Amino acid sequence: MKQYFLNIWETIISLSTGFGITWVHMLNIKKGNVTLQYPEEKWPRPERNIGFNHDDYNVIRSRLTVDMDDCIGCLKCMRACPVDCISIETVKAETRGEDIKDIGHVGITSSGSKKAMVVTRFDIDMTECCYCNLCTYPCPEDCIFMTGGPNADRHPIDYEFSEYDRTDLIYRFAKKGSKEKMEAQMFPKKEKAEA
Amino acid sequence: MGIIHGEEMVLNIGPQHPSTHGVLRLKVRTDGEVVSDIYPVIGYLHRCFEKHCENVTYEQVIPYTDRCDYVASMNNNLGYAITVEELMGIEVPEKVEYIRIIMAEFNRIASHLLALGTYGLDVGAFTPFLYMFRDRERILDMFELICGARLLYNYIWVGGVSHDLPKGFVETAYGFLDYFEPQVKEYNNLLTYNKIFIERTADVGVMPPDVAISYGVTGPNLRGSGVKWDIRKDEPYSIYNKFDFEVPVGKGELGTVGDCWDRYWVRMREIEESVKILRQALKALPKGGDVHQAIPKKIRPPKGSIYKRTESPRGDLAYYITSDGTPKPYRLKMRSPAFTSISVLNEISRGWMLSDVIAILGSLDIVLGEIDR
Structure with a gap:
């Protein structure tokens, strides 16, 4: 009973x-509000990842982007990818470090190295990317x-x-x-023979 | 009057069920409402982790270890990195060790908060879940500050970590700890000492120490049964021997030793111990130093094999790696603590009501990503 x-x-x-x-x-609901009405309000984008030096690191995980004018086609990223979502094909350029106007190929990267390869295919499958x-x-x-990150001025951060x-x-x-053009350059005789 | 046996019925729980914490299917044989047998059907999340690791290089395994125990990815990274380092004989700088401990303990807190919050949800308490997720969110924000990712970090690498700590991280971490410590008290008042919660969990699903040991259960589940076994203390890896912390064990304060409440209470007190370790680690964190210093150019361990275990939030997480001298592991085996925890479910939930099975399953704190691998 007592119990x-x-x-x-x-x-x-x-x-x-x-x-x-x-x-x-x-x-304390005003002070302790932790949620946002998402599509209408969003976290302020720069402040989201701020508080440390952006110059040194790329610490953003969002959409992958490639600056094709700088890409030399070394395939290092393709080999590093654990899920093989990057596929690259390259063709040897006729002259090292020369622009090819027809396809917009830039011969020299922004850091000054001369490209030996023309990248004819650079596909990233973001459905497979594991970030x-x-x-x-x-x-x-x-x-x-x-x-985002160090390249935020050129490519603003994009989560969505x-x-x-x-x-x-x-x-x-x-x-x-570029692929059609380079192939036509590489195999001109063959095509003629077929024709 | 003896127990009347009626006709038995097989009840199916899951795989899409919020109380099974993932895609777990339980075939429950019931007599009325009393459970006589449970057969967990696993494998819905199987993705050939071990076989896949044989086909990728050592650094590419790390994103996959993230996805095993996705609630405590840092601990998985840490275990793998330590194993490969020992195989290769790499000495990592002291700063890296401290950063790793800080990350592992923060992730332990986050993982336990998720475990306790969803456990409250399982037995009908919704509010603590929201509060705990609110605080877990702050830890995830800190991880985002460090490595950009919120859940699957790929932060701890073989020989180092991917990024140095950002400016102002130590202050942020101290700010979080100062905010967080009073919250634990609030959780206790809200959930731990709640009469209804105690009624649902105390004396329920008792796991005696001998059963726990014979099934190979480790981590908070084993300590809930009163066995003082913590790899951080008994077989220290990294620099855990430098820190002063307690190993909480279940004492059966409100019921029998090894009941659901004990397992819950061990986790709650482990959060406090983690806070203790974090304060010591943040205080002793070396200022200078390059975190990339010891990262090898090519990870190619010498021929041989190694078995190394670490304490993840769920228990004894171990990696067995056999190397044949190539950049890819010849064999990689992962001993997952949640897998052994689920195996004991049948033993300890026999004879309990169906609603208690949910409470017992929640108290074991399983993560299906790790069970199925």
Whole structure:
């Protein structure tokens, strides 16, 4: 009998303790608001990752981007990728470090190295990407990176890149028409013979 | 009057069920409402972790270890990195060791907060879940500050860490700890000492120490049964022997030793111990030093094999690596603590009501990503 009333008493006590805590939180609702009404409000983008030096590191995990003018086609990012979502094809350029105007190929990178390769295909399948950031470290020209971070002025951070079609998430960075052009250059006689 | 046996019925729980903490299916044989047998069906999340590791290089394994125990990725990274380092004989700088400990302990807090919050959810307390997730969010924000990712970090590498600590991180961490320590008291008042919660968990699902040991259960589940076994203390790895902390064990304050409440309480007190370790580590953190100093150019361990275990939030996490001198592991085995925890479920939930099974399952704190691998 005593235990019965003791149980009731303990339940009332613990319930009122719980309600007390939740009431305090409810009264502090303006101060302690932790959620955002997402599509209308968003976290302020620069402040989200601020508080440390951006110059040294690329510490953003978002969409992968490639600056094709800087890419020398060394395939290091392709080899580093654990899920093989990067596929690159290259063709040897006729003259090292020379621009090819027709396809917009730039011969010299922004850091001054002469390109020996013309990248005819540079596809990143973002549906497969696991955002591990391993591809960005070995790049000798720092041309593959996640948007934002040290390159935020050129490529602002972008978390929201959903698409209606899955194929739209395969990003094709190579210059348009470069593959056809380079193949025509490489195998001109063969095509004539076929014709 | 003896127990009347009725007709038995097989009840299916899951795989899509919020109380099974992932894609776990339970085939429960019930007699009325009393459970007589449980058969967990696992493998819905199987993705050939071990076989896959044989086909990628040593550094490429780290993103996959993230995805095993996705609630405590840092601890998984740490275990793997330590194993490969020992195989290669790499000495990492002191600063890296401290950063690793800080990350592992922060992730332990985050993992335990998730475990305790969802456990409250399982037995019907919704508010503590929201509060704990709010605080876990702050830890994840800190991780985002450090490595850009919030859940799957790929932060701890073989021989170092991917980034140095950002400016102002130590202050942020201290700020979080100062904010967080009073919160533990609030959780205790809200959930731990709640009469309804105690009624649901105390004396329920008792796991005696001999059963726990014979099934190979480790971590907070084993310590909940009163066995003082913590690899951080008993077989120190990294620099855990430098820190002063307690190993909380279940004492059966409100019921029998090894009941659900004990396992819950061990986790709650481990959070406090982690805070203790964090304060010591942040205080002793060396200022200068390059975190990339010891990272090898090519990870190519010599021929041989190694078995190394670490204490993850769920228990004894071990990696067995056999190397044949190539850049890819010849064999990689992962001993996952959650897998052994789920195996004891049948033993300890026999004879309990169906609603208690949910409470017992929640108290074991399983992560299906690690069970299935």
